[in-house]
Amino acid sequence: MLEMSESENIHTNSNIITQEFIALEDFNATGAEQLSFTAGDTLLVHEQVCTDWWWAERSGCFGYVPSAFLHRGVEDVEDAWQDEEYFSTYGTLLHLEMLSDRPRTETYRQVIVSNSAALRGKVVMDLGCGTGIISLFCGRLAQPAAVYAVEASSVAEHTEKLVKLNRCEDVVTVFRSRAEDLMLPSKVDVLVSEWMGNCLLFEFMVESVLRVRDRWLKDGGMMWPSSASLSLVPCQAHADYSQKMEFWENLYGLDFSCLQPVAQEEFFSKPKFSHQLDPDDCLSTPCNVISLDMHTLSVSDLEKLSGEFRFTIERSGTLHGFTAWFSTFFHSLDEGGSSLELNTGPHAESTHWKQTLFMLDGPIGVEEGDCVGGAITLQRNPIWRRHMSITIEWRIKRRNDPTFCEEKTKRFPMWR
Numbered sequence: 001m002l003e004m005s006e007s008e009n010i011h012t013n014s015n016i017i018t019q020e021f022i023a024l025e026d027f028n029a030t031g032a033e034q035l036s037f038t039a040g041d042t043l044l045v046h047e048q049v050c051t052d053w054w055w056a057e058r059s060g061c062f063g064y065v066p067s068a069f070l071h072r073g074v075e076d077v078e079d080a081w082q083d084e085e086y087f088s089t090y091g092t093l094l095h096l097e098m099l100s101d102r103p104r105t106e107t108y109r110q111v112i113v114s115n116s117a118a119l120r121g122k123v124v125m126d127l128g129c130g131t132g133i134i135s136l137f138c139g140r141l142a143q144p145a146a147v148y149a150v151e152a153s154s155v156a157e158h159t160e161k162l163v164k165l166n167r168c169e170d171v172v173t174v175f176r177s178r179a180e181d182l183m184l185p186s187k188v189d190v191l192v193s194e195w196m197g198n199c200l201l202f203e204f205m206v207e208s209v210l211r212v213r214d215r216w217l218k219d220g221g222m223m224w225p226s227s228a229s230l231s232l233v234p235c236q237a238h239a240d241y242s243q244k245m246e247f248w249e250n251l252y253g254l255d256f257s258c259l260q261p262v263a264q265e266e267f268f269s270k271p272k273f274s275h276q277l278d279p280d281d282c283l284s285t286p287c288n289v290i291s292l293d294m295h296t297l298s299v300s301d302l303e304k305l306s307g308e309f310r311f312t313i314e315r316s317g318t319l320h321g322f323t324a325w326f327s328t329f330f331h332s333l334d335e336g337g338s339s340l341e342l343n344t345g346p347h348a349e350s351t352h353w354k355q356t357l358f359m360l361d362g363p364i365g366v367e368e369g370d371c372v373g374g375a376i377t378l379q380r381n382p383i384w385r386r387h388m389s390i391t392i393e394w395r396i397k398r399r400n401d402p403t404f405c406e407e408k409t410k411r412f413p414m415w416r
């Protein structure tokens with residue numbers, strides 16, 4: 001820790017700079033001469049006093065900050081959105097996987113069918129249309145005035161052909177463009193998109209959806225999905241724990257257990273996506289931890305979303321971690337009409353997302369009646385804009401031992 005007096009004479013021979021840096025994660029000052037900040041804050045660094053500590057300013061407050069927590073501004077990162085790589089992955093027939101996802105695709109088809117009367121004469125935008133299947137549902141199962149099928153990747157060449165092949169060229173127009181760069185003849189009545197990624201938000205395509213909503217959706221227009229929720233449940237994961245951790249304890253009669261910390265870092269420090277959670281491994285009733293209203297959600301809300309949870313363990317077992325998944329809801333265009341739901345949870349038909357498993361650093365035995373409370377926070381990466389980290393804080397109270405209380409927190413990058 002730098003003392004003030006010691007640091008003053010260091011000032012004389014450090015390099016005086018004034019540059020903007022972005023905070024990668026929260027920092028809580030442990031001394032009066034330090035400056036606290038939260039992930040995403042912009043800090044003005046006046047002096048890189050030494051390698052580890054810099055003299056910085058944030059909204060008029062000054063203090064020492066740990067340089068390891070900072071990164072040059074987004075403009076410094078050649079490609080914060082990694083759009084080149086992102087759109088190229090969608091130029092391939094990755095769309096095949098999504099088209100093969102029956103619950104996903106059928107839900108969107110059902111939305112169009114059940115709103116077909118109300119869609120008559122309406123203008124629809126399908127954002128990130130891929131092969132254009134949702135636009136084709138609109139063109140073939142309803143009578144909209146126009147459908148703008150917007151797709152930034154090279155798959156749009158195929159989309160043009162599919163529109164003609166399915167005799168929708170009178171209604172569906174394909175725009176090969178990033179939706180944010182579009183110039184359209186009119187605003188739209190309905191903005192439909194299938195934007196959801198792992199843990200609902202990964203890839204943050206949702207930012208594009210919100211920006212296009214603000215620019216092109218008529219007042220009172222409909223967003224499909226209309227709302228989305230993230231669910232969480234405490235769970236067992238014996239198979240994962242045994243294959244990735246216990247595996248090292250007796251390997252062909254040999255003891256490889258000194259590799260377990262490496263395995264912990266390798267396999268359990270990040271979320272496991274496409275995890276198929278067996279409903280019997282749920283230790284409690286799942287709960288919604290985050291709910292998004294797609295008509296009012298703002299881009300700035302995406303920086304940090306959090307929700308609390310409180311589970312009562314309903315069956316004794318081993319708490320290996322938590323599993324998350326999302327649901328999206330499609331409100332009816334008809335006043336009072338019923339909503340449709342796409343649920344990607346363990347109790348619904350499996351989708352290509354499946355669920356996301358967050359493994360704790362060690363299994364914890366739990367009994368029926370124990371209480372697992374805490375909070376989950378999705379913190380968007382201030383530099384790599386399609387990434388986020390998910391922090392889970394939990395505390396366990398035991399029904400049979402009121403003196404016991406274990407509190408822990410773990411941060412999972414997805415994926416930076």
Ligand SMILES: N=C(N)NC/C=C/[C@H]1O[C@@H](n2cnc3c(N)ncnc32)[C@H](O)[C@@H]1O
Pocket residue numbers: 086087090127128129130150151152153155177178179180194195196197203205208
């Ligand atoms: N992850 C899930 N579920 N779906 C991702 C769906 C991504 C599709 O939407 C396109 N896309 C993503 N963002 C934009 C944008 N801003 N403008 C135009 N097209 C875009 C991609 O190229 C993929 O074809």
